[in-house]
Amino acid sequence: MVHWTAEEKQLITGVWGRVNVEECGAEALARLLIVYPWTQRFFDNFGNLSSPTAIIGNPKVRAHGKKVLTSFGEAVKNLDNLKGTYSKLSELHCEKLHVDPENFRLLGDILVVVLAAHFGKDFTPACQATWQKLVGLVAHALARKYH
Amino acid sequence: MVLSAADKSNVKTVFGKIGGHADEYGAEALERMFITYPQTKTYFPHFDLGKGSAQVKGHGKKVAGALVEAANHIDDLAGALSKLSDLHAQKLRVDPVNFKLLGQCFLVVVAAHNPSVLTPEVHASLDKFLCAVGTVLTAKYR
Numbered sequence: 001m002v003h004w005t006a007e008e009k010q011l012i013t014g015v016w017g018r019v020n021v022e023e024c025g026a027e028a029l030a031r032l033l034i035v036y037p038w039t040q041r042f043f044d045n046f047g048n049l050s051s052p053t054a055i056i057g058n059p060k061v062r063a064h065g066k067k068v069l070t071s072f073g074e075a076v077k078n079l080d081n082l083k084g085t086y087s088k089l090s091e092l093h094c095e096k097l098h099v100d101p102e103n104f105r106l107l108g109d110i111l112v113v114v115l116a117a118h119f120g121k122d123f124t125p126a127c128q129a130t131w132q133k134l135v136g137l138v139a140h141a142l143a144r145k146y147h
Numbered sequence: 148m149v150l151s152a153a154d155k156s157n158v159k160t161v162f163g164k165i166g167g168h169a170d171e172y173g174a175e176a177l178e179r180m181f182i183t184y185p186q187t188k189t190y191f192p193h194f195d196l197g198k199g200s201a202q203v204k205g206h207g208k209k210v211a212g213a214l215v216e217a218a219n220h221i222d223d224l225a226g227a228l229s230k231l232s233d234l235h236a237q238k239l240r241v242d243p244v245n246f247k248l249l250g251q252c253f254l255v256v257v258a259a260h261n262p263s264v265l266t267p268e269v270h271a272s273l274d275k276f277l278c279a280v281g282t283v284l285t286a287k288y289r
Contacts, residue, residue: 030267031267031270034267034268034270034271035267035270035271035274052266052267052268052271055267056267109251112251112255113251113254113255113258113265113270114258116254116255116256116258116259116262117258117259117262117265118262119259120259120260120262121259121260123255123259125175125178125179125182125183126182128179128182128183128252128255129179129182129183132183132184132251
């Protein structure tokens with residue numbers, strides 16, 4: 001059973017309230033594909049991923065980034081039930097999408113860096129710790145139904 | 148994993164921008180690491196890890212100094228870090244997984260202080276560099 005302190009919940013909702021989900025999602029996914037290029041293996045049908053510029057400008061990357069981060073918003077709304085929230089998505093990522101859960105951890109780390117770049121000094125160590133905890137738990141919830 | 152000419156150039160750009168703040172960044176990266184990944188504190192039972200600790204500042208300076216040195220000798224990381232590599236293998240024996248954790252925190256510090264320098268390409272290069280440094284430091288472990 002995950003435990004969140006009141007401070008952690010504040011740090012999560014406070015940051016999330018100031019995030020532009022579309023922009024942040026697009027940026028996070030683009031950086032994932034650029035920083036860890038092997039993650040491109042899941043996106044053969046996305047068209048041009050041949051350079052950082054191509055990836056950043058790719059409309060499918062933007063759209064998918066927005067989709068992924070929107071789903072992350074569900075975690076923020078359901079901090080006390082991440083397992084339930086991601087149960088179906090976990091099955092999907094295992095059975096249909098065949099995504100190694102390590103990729104969820106990579107995306108989580110990238111998201112934290114994007115938030116740091118966006119919030120600067122406001123992304124305090126306590127804030128980072130809370131968000132690393134959250135992305136780790138989301139990754140764990142997404143991996144939970146794997147078989 | 149190989150650092151391309153572009154990677155090397157990007158890394159030098161980052162450290163150029165960081166300039167005299169390297170020591171601060173080193174300390175902040177450690178602070179963030181201890182808070183975010185508490186298991187890393189197990190390597191420092193002899194340290195005061197409280198906020199503003201002089202020992203953490205001092206150690207951050209050492210870590211930053213090593214990264215700057217590595218960046219300045221980026222064509223021969225193994226050579227530049229050879230003594231540190233020996234130290235980590237023979238004496239410190241920090242589990243390899245922890246270098247990734249410190250690397251993540253260093254990236255976060257750079258992002259928080261210099262978002263404009265951390266373009267996606269530079270982010271990739273810096274991540275690769277930090278990875279390479281970790282690899283060198285653990286290369287003689289067994």
